[in-house]
Amino acid sequence: MATVQDIRFELGDTSAEFPMMTDAEIRYFLYKNDCNLQRTAMDVAKSLLLKLSMRSDETVDLFSIKGSQAAKNYMQALKMYISNPDLNRIYDSVMPYAGGISKSDMEANDSVIDNNIIVPPTKSPSLPVNGYFEI
Numbered sequence: 002m003a004t005v006q007d008i009r010f011e012l013g014d015t016s017a018e019f020p021m022m023t024d025a026e027i028r029y030f031l032y033k034n035d036c037n038l039q040r041t042a043m044d045v046a047k048s049l050l051l052k053l054s055m056r057s058d059e060t061v062d063l064f065s066i067k068g069s070q071a072a073k074n075y076m077q078a079l080k081m082y083i084s085n086p087d088l089n090r091i092y093d094s095v096m097p098y099a100g101g102i103s104k105s106d107m108e109a110n111d112s113v114i115d116n117n118i119i120v121p122p123t124k125s126p127s128l129p130v131n132g133y134f135e136i
Contacts, residue, residue, distance in 0.1 A: 003031060003038035011042045012049065021049050046079050 005027045008014075014021045027045055034040040053075050056068025110116055 002036045003041055004036075005031065007038055008041055008045055011038065012046055014045075014049070021052065043083070046082065050076055050079055 005024050008027050008031070009020070009022075022045060026048070027041075030041045030044045030048070034044060050072070053068070053072035056072060058069050059066045
């Protein structure tokens with residue numbers, strides 16, 4: 002059961018002075034994802050990316066705020082978080098499955114009338130007796 006603080010630690014939004022997401026926003030995502038840490042962290046990260054992408058570059062006197070650069074950097078970090086199995090715990094429970102490879106899978110698939118199947122020429126009832134196609 003994830004908490005707002007868990008999500009903040011997961012995504013690095015730990016600044017007490019300038020948090021990127023409010024507690025209410027994080028609670029919304031926690032409620033939406035049944036307090037699941039991985040799914041909530043992904044939703045909050047995507048939301049943060051959208052928020053950062055709306056920031057522009059501003060200059061006031063000597064000070065310059067590079068909002069677009071923050072969005073680019075966060076997007077790179079988010080891509081790394083999503084694609085790196087060491088950082089993203091969603092990959093811990095992934096189990097690969099390749100369907101239709103075993104003969105029992107193929108026969109079960111062919112027996113369903115709703116599926117479109119391709120009948121191999123050797124099983125085709127219209128195949129000539131001599132085994133060759135006629136043109």
